[in-house]
Amino acid sequence: MKKRLFEIIEQGSDSDKVSKVYDFFMMAVILISLIPLTFKSSTVLLNWIDHITVGIFIIDYALRLFTAEQKLNRGAASYILYPVTPMAILDLLCILPSFSTLTSGFRILKVVRLLRSLRVLRTFKALRYSKSIDIIINVIKKQGHALILVFGMAFGYVLISALIMFNVEPEIFDTFFDAVYWATISLTSIGYGDITPITSIGRLITILSAFIGVAIIALPSGIITAGIMSEIQEKK
Secondary structure, three states: OHHHHHHHHOOOOOOOHHHHHHHHHHHHHHHHHOHHHHOOOOOHHHHHHHHHHHHHHHHHHHHHHHOHHHHHOOHHHHHHHHHHOHHHHHHHHHHHHHHOOOOOOHHHHHHHHHHHHHHHHHHHHHHHHOOOHHHHHHHHHHOHHHHHHHHHHHHHHHHHHHHHHHHHOOOOOOOHHHHHHHHHHHHOOOOOOOOOOOOHHHHHHHHHHHHHHHHHHHHHHHHHHHHHHHHHHHHO
């Protein structure tokens, strides 16, 4: 029974219809559980939604703890080790805020609101039920060296262009961090316009930064896209 439960909730294959139904069901529950967070005040309906979805999360957590031995292969120690695994901690962070009953004192109310905001982490819980996320993770693992190289180039260019601009237009940038902020925004071609160069040299650097930024930002997109297509072909 443990093995079958583990296959359904954790290790389901494309041919396992029960596992697919479970994944879709949990995805739907996660999305529904976020509905109360879109309202400033609570109502009876919103409270019921929160209680029911949290109850389902608790059952899901209990099932995963029950099948921990199948996942970790550490014997009885699996039941002790599982609660401290990253995904188990994420599950707890999604559940515990709904049990907060602190209601007295201004500072305590601020803590309650902070705990309530932690329920947004339920969005990340959805990653557990997405089989497609495995493809992206594999791509990042395989193309990690190339991605690190590209992001290293971007980081280096941001620092160099910020340093140049900081010295070319000192009256515009109060601190070096302001120059780094400008360089990052220019590199990504967003251009908020809150910090704008006024000299010809500064504007020339901005033009170059925008062109180089397009090229640098396009590189990781191409690497990831090619990797995803390769993974899909391998699975086929």
